[in-house]
Amino acid sequence: MPRHNDLTSRRELLKVGLGALPVITIGGSVPFLVPKMAFAQDVPATPIPKDNILVIVQLSGGNDGLNTVVPFKHDMYKKVRPRIALSDRLHPLNDEYALNPGMTAFKRMFDEGTLAVIHGCGYPQPNRSHFESMAIWHAAQTDGGGGSGWLGHYLDHLSRGTQDKDIANNPLLGVNIGREVPQALVSPEITVPSVDSIDDFGLRFDEGSAYDKELERQIIIELNKYKGENPAMEYLGRQATDAIISADEIRSVAGKYSPDANYPGGLGQRLRLIAQLICGDFGTRVFYCEMGGYDTHANQVQQHESLLNQVAESISAFYVDLGKKNIADKVTVMCFSEFGRRVEQNANDGTDHGAAGPMFVCGPKVQGGVFGTHPSMDQLEQGDLAFTTDFRTVYAAMLTHWLNADATAVLKAQYEPMPLFKGIQPAEPPAAPAEEPAKAEEAPPTGDGMMQGDGMMQGGAKMQG
Amino acid sequence: MQDTPAPVGPQPPENPFEPFAPSDAEPWNARRIGHLLRRGAFGANSARMQLARERGPGGAVDWLFEFDPTTDVGGLNAFLSQASSLYDIRQSPTLVAQWWFHRMTQTPAPLQEKLAVMWHDHFATSAAKVGVPTWMHDQVELFRTHGLGSFRDLLIAVGRQPAMLRWLDGHGSHKSKPNENYGREILELFTLGVGHYQEKDIQELARAFTGWMITGGAVGVFDPARWDEGEKAVFDKTGPFNDEQAVDVILQHPQAPKYLAWRLLSTFVHPEPRPEHIDHYAARLVEHQWNIGNTLKEILKSRLFFSDWAYRSMIKSPVELCVGSAIAIGGVPRAEYLRRECAAMGQSLLYPPDVSGWKGGQSWINANTVMVRFRFGREAAGQGFGEFAEGPLFADLEKQQITTSPKIVNYFGDMLLDGEMPMEARGRFLDYMNRDNKNQPAEFVFNGGFVQQKVRGLLQLMMSMPHYQLS
Numbered sequence: 001m002p003r004h005n006d007l008t009s010r011r012e013l014l015k016v017g018l019g020a021l022p023v024i025t026i027g028g029s030v031p032f033l034v035p036k037m038a039f040a041q042d043v044p045a046t047p048i049p050k051d052n053i054l055v056i057v058q059l060s061g062g063n064d065g066l067n068t069v070v071p072f073k074h075d076m077y078k079k080v081r082p083r084i085a086l087s088d089r090l091h092p093l094n095d096e097y098a099l100n101p102g103m104t105a106f107k108r109m110f111d112e113g114t115l116a117v118i119h120g121c122g123y124p125q126p127n128r129s130h131f132e133s134m135a136i137w138h139a140a141q142t143d144g145g146g147g148s149g150w151l152g153h154y155l156d157h158l159s160r161g162t163q164d165k166d167i168a169n170n171p172l173l174g175v176n177i178g179r180e181v182p183q184a185l186v187s188p189e190i191t192v193p194s195v196d197s198i199d200d201f202g203l204r205f206d207e208g209s210a211y212d213k214e215l216e217r218q219i220i221i222e223l224n225k226y227k228g229e230n231p232a233m234e235y236l237g238r239q240a241t242d243a244i245i246s247a248d249e250i251r252s253v254a255g256k257y258s259p260d261a262n263y264p265g266g267l268g269q270r271l272r273l274i275a276q277l278i279c280g281d282f283g284t285r286v287f288y289c290e291m292g293g294y295d296t297h298a299n300q301v302q303q304h305e306s307l308l309n310q311v312a313e314s315i316s317a318f319y320v321d322l323g324k325k326n327i328a329d330k331v332t333v334m335c336f337s338e339f340g341r342r343v344e345q346n347a348n349d350g351t352d353h354g355a356a357g358p359m360f361v362c363g364p365k366v367q368g369g370v371f372g373t374h375p376s377m378d379q380l381e382q383g384d385l386a387f388t389t390d391f392r393t394v395y396a397a398m399l400t401h402w403l404n405a406d407a408t409a410v411l412k413a414q415y416e417p418m419p420l421f422k423g424i425q426p427a428e429p430p431a432a433p434a435e436e437p438a439k440a441e442e443a444p445p446t447g448d449g450m451m452q453g454d455g456m457m458q459g460g461a462k463m464q465g
Numbered sequence: 466m467q468d469t470p471a472p473v474g475p476q477p478p479e480n481p482f483e484p485f486a487p488s489d490a491e492p493w494n495a496r497r498i499g500h501l502l503r504r505g506a507f508g509a510n511s512a513r514m515q516l517a518r519e520r521g522p523g524g525a526v527d528w529l530f531e532f533d534p535t536t537d538v539g540g541l542n543a544f545l546s547q548a549s550s551l552y553d554i555r556q557s558p559t560l561v562a563q564w565w566f567h568r569m570t571q572t573p574a575p576l577q578e579k580l581a582v583m584w585h586d587h588f589a590t591s592a593a594k595v596g597v598p599t600w601m602h603d604q605v606e607l608f609r610t611h612g613l614g615s616f617r618d619l620l621i622a623v624g625r626q627p628a629m630l631r632w633l634d635g636h637g638s639h640k641s642k643p644n645e646n647y648g649r650e651i652l653e654l655f656t657l658g659v660g661h662y663q664e665k666d667i668q669e670l671a672r673a674f675t676g677w678m679i680t681g682g683a684v685g686v687f688d689p690a691r692w693d694e695g696e697k698a699v700f701d702k703t704g705p706f707n708d709e710q711a712v713d714v715i716l717q718h719p720q721a722p723k724y725l726a727w728r729l730l731s732t733f734v735h736p737e738p739r740p741e742h743i744d745h746y747a748a749r750l751v752e753h754q755w756n757i758g759n760t761l762k763e764i765l766k767s768r769l770f771f772s773d774w775a776y777r778s779m780i781k782s783p784v785e786l787c788v789g790s791a792i793a794i795g796g797v798p799r800a801e802y803l804r805r806e807c808a809a810m811g812q813s814l815l816y817p818p819d820v821s822g823w824k825g826g827q828s829w830i831n832a833n834t835v836m837v838r839f840r841f842g843r844e845a846a847g848q849g850f851g852e853f854a855e856g857p858l859f860a861d862l863e864k865q866q867i868t869t870s871p872k873i874v875n876y877f878g879d880m881l882l883d884g885e886m887p888m889e890a891r892g893r894f895l896d897y898m899n900r901d902n903k904n905q906p907a908e909f910v911f912n913g914g915f916v917q918q919k920v921r922g923l924l925q926l927m928m929s930m931p932h933y934q935l936s
Contacts, residue, residue, distance in 0.1 A: 131593040147819050180808060193833050196809075215904055216922055219893050220839070220929045226887055230474040232780055235827060236835075236931035243835040 047423075048404040055274060055287045055318075055333045056151070057267070057311065058182070061295030062130065063337035065357030065385070067304055069117055069374075070098045076377040080344040084301050084351070093117060093370055102309030105316035106360070113368035114319075115360065116420050118394060120375040122356035122387025126339060130295070130353075134338040138183035140392050140411050145183070150395055151286050152187030153410045154403065158285065172282040177270045177289040185288055192288075198254050198276060220244070253280040260324035261317040267291040268314035275321050278331065285403060294337055298348035311335065315362060323364075332363035332402050332421075336391065342383055355384035359394055365402075367422050393418045475773035482745055482763075485522050485771040493522055497771050499883030503781075503936050504733050505529045505765060506575035508789025509880050511861055526765045530758060532574035534610045539573045552800070554602045558592035561602045562814040563800035569784070570791045570798060580612035580757075581605055582784055583732050585814070588623055588655065589822035590632040592815040597627065601815050603683050604628040613758030616725055616750075620655065620712050625687075627679045633820075636679045640693035643671035650820055651715065661720045662700070669697040673711035716755065722747035729761055734770055735778045736826050742769060777885075777935040780829050783810035785936055786838065790845045790928065793880050795858060798845075806844075809837045830934075842928030846921045859917065868911035870898035873920065881927045890930065894923060 070086050071077045073096055078085045090098035091107035097117075099107050109115040123142055127133045132144055139145025155174045162168050174185050174192040185192040224240040226233070257279045263272040270289040277284060293307050315333055322328040340357025356375050375385035396417040399407035401424050408414045419426040487493040498517045502509040506529060517525035532538050545552060545564060552564040569578045585608060592601045604626055611619040623629050624647065630636040638644035648670035652662045676692030677685045697706050702714045715721060726746035730738035746760060753759040764770055781789065787807050791798045807814060811834055817823055862868065867876045874894045878884050898919055901907035909919070927933060 129594070129596075180813065193831075195833070215897060215900070216926060219897060219926055222893065223890055223926065223930045226890070226931065230777060232778060232827075232935055233931050236780065236830060236934050239830050240835050240839075240931060243831075243833075247836060 048401065049330070050404070051283070051285075051330060052402050052404070053278060053285060053287065053331045054398055054402060055271075055331060056184070056289070057271075057315070057333060057335040058288070058290040059294050059307075059311065059335060059337040060130075060134070060290055060292045061337070062133075062339045062341055062353055063294045063357055064296055064300065064304055064351050065337075065340035065354075066343065067300070068100050068103075068308060069093070069119065069358045070100065071096060071374060071377060072098050074377050076343075082345070083349050084345045086301070097370065097374065100305055100308045102305035102307075103312040104309075105312035106362075109316065109319075109362055110368060114364055114366055115362040115368050116366050117370045118359040118361065118389055118418070118420075119370065119372035120356045120385065120388030121336070121359045121372070121391045121394065122339070122385075123390060123392075124387075126355035126381075126384065126387070128339065128353040128355070130338060135183060137336060137338055137391065140395055147183065148186045149182070149184035150411060151184045151288070152192070153412075154399060154405055155185070155192070155286065156187040157405060157410055158403075166283065170283045172277075172284050174286040174288070175274075175277060175282075175284050177273055177287065182288055182290070185286070195273070195277070197273065198251055250280065250282075253282075256280075259321055261321040263317045263321075264313045265310040267310050268317060271314050271318040272321075275318060278322070278327060279325065296341070296350050297346065297352060298350040300350040319363070329364050332361065332366060332398070334394070334398060335360040336394075340385060343377065343380055343385060344383060355381065356387035356389075357385075359389075359391065361394065361398075361420050365421055367420055367424065371418060371420065389418070390415060394420070397421065397424075474778070475776075477739060477742070477774045478768050478772040481742065481767060481769035481772070483768050484766045485768045487522060491771070493518070495879040495884035496776070497522065498525070499879070499885075500771065500776055501525055501765065503785070503789060504770075505579060506792075507569060507579060507785060508792045509883075510793050510795060511865075511880065513792075514880065522771065523766055526762060529574075529576040529765070530613070530762055532577060534577060534613060538577060538609075539571070541568055541572060555599055558595075558598045558601050558815045559801075559804065561592070561598050561605070562804050564602070565605060565814060566788070566800040566803040567797075569788045570800075570803070575792075577609050577612065580761075581608035582782075583728070584608040584612055584619070586817065586822040586825075587728060588629065589817040589820050590628050591817055595628050595631050597631075599683075600626070600628040600631065613761070614756065616755040616757055617712060617716055619757075620651075620716075621709050624651070624674070624708060624712075625677065625685050626683070627685060630677055630679050630685045635674055635677050636685070638671070638675045638677065639691045640672065640675050643668070643675045643693060645671040647671070647674050654821055656715050656724055657718060657720045658724050661718065666699050669699045670711055670715075672697050673699075673706040674708050677708070722750045722755075725750055725755075725757075726760075729757070729764060733761065733764060734775050777932070779936040780826055781934055781936045782823070782825060782829060783807040783812035783834075784814065786810070786934065787841065787845075790841070794845060794924075802844075806837065806841050810834045810841070838934060839929050842925050842933075846924035846928060859920070862911075862920075870895055870909040874898065874923065877920075877923060877927060881924070882930065882932055886927075886930070886932060894926065897926065898923060 066077065066081070067084065067086055070090055072087060072090055072092075078087075086100065089101035091101070091103060091110075092098040093107075093110060097119075099110070099117075106115055110117070123136060125142065127136060135144035136142055138149040140150040151174060159168050159170070159173060167173070172193065176182060176185055176192055176194040178194055178196065181192055181194050221241065221244055224237045224244070226237060254276050257276040259272055259275065263269060267289065270291075274287045274289065277287070291307070291311065293303070296304050315335075318333070319328050319331075322331055336359050337357055339353060339355055341351035341354040343354065344351075346352055372389040375388050377385075379386065392411055392413070392415040395411060396407040396415040397420045399405040399410055400417040401419075401421045407417060416427050417424075485491075485497075487497075491497075495514070498514055499509050501522070502513055502517060505526070506513065516528065520528060537543055545554070552560050552567065554561045554564055565578075565581075569575070569582075572578055585605065588604070590601070590604055592598070595601055604623065607619070607622055607626060611622060624635065627636070629647070633647040633650050634644045635647045638647075645667055648667045651670065652667065653659055672693040672695070676687050676689060678688055678691070680686045692707065694705055696703055697711075699706065699711065699714050700718060702717070704710065704714075706714060723743050726743045726749075727738060730742055730746060734742075746764060749763060750756075750760050769775065784807050787803045787810075791803060804814060808816075811829055812823055862873065862876070865876075867873055874891060875884070878886055878891065878894070898909045899906060902915070902918075910916075
């Protein structure tokens with residue numbers, strides 16, 4: 001293989017080092033840290049900037065959608081949730097729906113027009129297992145995929161479908177914040193690094209023996225240079241040396257960051273780390289982070305409010321921080337959960353696993369408003385809300401209108417992207433839904449909005465608020 | 466696979482299947498003792514090395530097998546029932562995993578746990594789907610009681626437990642619509658490997674495995690009314706097979722003993738066993754009527770096992786690295802700490818990534834996991850294990866009069882690196898020990914907190930060598 005420049009030869013070196021494994025090594029000898037603006041102008045003009053960043057916030061455990069986007073006027077809501085229905089301190093989005101009292105910051109973003117609230121997100125034949133439903137959301141396939149995920153496929157397409165070596169060779173196109181890579185970021189061709197904290201990403205020494213630190217560091221680097229006692233050792237030494245050097249690079253670049261906002265809680269710290277990495281300008285397109293605690297089977301009201309408060313406040317702080325640094329325009333955040341919860345409360349003042357729930361998408365370039373149709377409260381499927389928005393129409397919007405990718409290729413099926421970004425026209429409303437005998441038989445005709453919503457699945461969504 | 470020629474390592478020995486006998490050229494030393502203790506017992510410590518040295522290679526292998534899996538080994542299950550607030554295995558799979566880590570570091574029968582980990586990887590059942598923590602615990606317990614016995618018995622028993630019935634959807638499989646998942650994986654992953662069966666065999670096997678239900682007990686219940694009692698044609702055999710008979714049919718396939726021999730050899734000897742090694746031990750398995758322990762004992766005593774070819778040929782799994790370090794350092798480490806570190810290194814116990822288990826080998830290592838492994842070295846050598854500060858290591862050093870820097874370097878070099886380190890490394894370690902806290906040369910004196918700092922620093926350095934990442 002011809003060698004074009006240092007980066008290419010380094011890439012080859014990595015390939016050799018990794019054998020058949022995908023390239024995983026973080027960092028590199030700086031070339032890919034060249035500011036992205038430097039080559040953005042080389043490519044034909046496209047309305048979508050080449051360096052847009054998508055941040056996924058996963059709410060794990062099954063977020064209770066009805067107490068997140070509250071149908072506060074609906075009698076059924078109060079009736080089936082006698083002890084947990086919310087009515088005070090709500091933040092109205094329109095005449096029918098309001099945000100949870102904890103989401104003051106989201107209300108502010110909504111009023112600014114930078115928050116999209118999407119009703120009734122889900123998929124056919126809902127699975128109520130955390131693991132399996134999460135796999136469906138990660139894979140964007142209702143069979144849970146084969147262990148790989150939609151963002152992994154996207155990164156794979158991105159790196160293989162470009163002539164631009166700075167993109168193709170960038171090992172940090174996707175970064176997971178945390179310790180274990182989520183399925184969404186898995187692809188057979190690309191491996192995404194997980195970063196817990198920048199401080200931990202590098203050699204560390206017992207603080208008690210700090211005076212030996214430099215000496216110990218030198219020795220460790222030296223020890224890992226021993227060559228060739230056997231293939232496994234050779235491989236290990238090379239990986240280790242590489243990792244030590246690149247971690248130093250990441251740390252030195254990211255060390256220039258200082259936050260311009262107060263980030264609350266664990267999710268806040270993860271978003272702060274993302275802001276730090278964005279400021280390092282590593283060319284990352286997708287960041288992934290997670291917040292747990294949503295499996296609210298008991299005494300949920302206060303706990304749930306405080307979770308949602310953390311989501312809203314952290315994301316708001318994230319945008320304040322990025323805004324002060326003039327890079328907020330580059331970033332969109334998408335929040336989802338693996339399912340919503342049962343409409344009826346349980347005996348423990350909590351809720352059990354359910355089906356459809358809301359998603360949030362926010363950022364300066366997002367078209368604020370309420371999207372989709374709220375699932376019918378009267379026509380439930382096995383006690384759960386029936387989905388009205390296929391979540392993959394939201395993914396398709398992220399891919400098509402934000403990341404400039406071929407959504408059909410990535411998602412392996414065609415979904416009409418929901419018009420979630422400013423300047424994107426809503427698709428033509430689909431023709432009145434044709435008779436869908438199977439569905440119609442299951443649900444007695446009611447004239448309620450649900451069946452109309454059903455027809456929206458593939459046809460995008462209409463604006464409501 | 467690789468673009469550059471890999472360094473040529475050692476080759477398999479002459480007369481590989483004969484028992485290893487020490488000689489002047491191949492002495493019974495720290496290198497071979499360390500090798501055996503790592504592969505068979507997660508790792509060495511002072512007491513284990515002493516025992517192995519005294520017993521010799523054959524006796525040391527025998528020691529690994531000196532426990533009765535039908536009893537409460539080491540009183541650990543009794544301990545569990547008392548420590549239920551600490552390890553309430555009904556609460557979550559995390560606690561089941563914590564308990565397992567506790568066992569691995571405290572058991573007097575480490576081979577039992579080593580085998581259990583191998584079977585966990587082999588049957589690759591994940592708590593993510595199984596859900597019920599006690600079902601996962603029951604499966605691991607089965608690996609402990611049956612892990613060294615008859616593979617036939619193990620295979621039948623594992624298929625009847627709720628964990629597997631749930632994991633591969635055997636639960637509720639009915640003659641009107643047999644679920645093929647278990648039929649497929651038992652061939653592909655548990656007994657033969659791909660390419661040795663037809664889709665038709667899977668479908669016929671699926672019929673044989675119908676009728677099993679999870680009803681709340683520790684073992685599934687067979688409902689004859691749901692079972693397909695008709696004739697099934699699997700490979701070249703035909704009969705009205707039930708699950709037990711189906712297992713017998715599978716195990717008569719000539720590939721079956723080879724597959725199991727490969728599993729044993731690739732776990733205990735070398736990541737890529739040669740066909741002649743597989744064939745030999747496959748024949749031994751059949752000879753031993755599928756007894757795993759008897760076959761494994763022969764493997765561990767062989768010249769093949771103790772050969773340079775096998776030595777440091779594998780990359781330690783996260784569990785091997787963490788548990789082995791804990792055993793060397795001693796005390797009772799915090800189980801959750803070990804569990805979490807292993808997960809961060811890519812091995813979340815009870816959560817194998819998919820039905821085929823962990824990929825292992827080089828896939829354990831990337832920039833991220835290397836950093837976690839180094840960090841673990843720091844934490845394990847430092848404050849990570851609470852007991853270490855006042856713990857057995859320093860007492861041992863004093864008791865055994867290991868108080869000069871060369872003695873200390875040799876002592877830990879034997880324990881952690883089998884005494885097998887490059888001369889330069891040994892020089893570096895000595896130089897490190899003989900410097901004061903301003904990095905100036907100074908005579909090492911064994912007293913006070915400075916010793917602790919230096920010894921901890923030395924442990925971290927040794928654990929940061931690529932050699933230490935190898936098994």
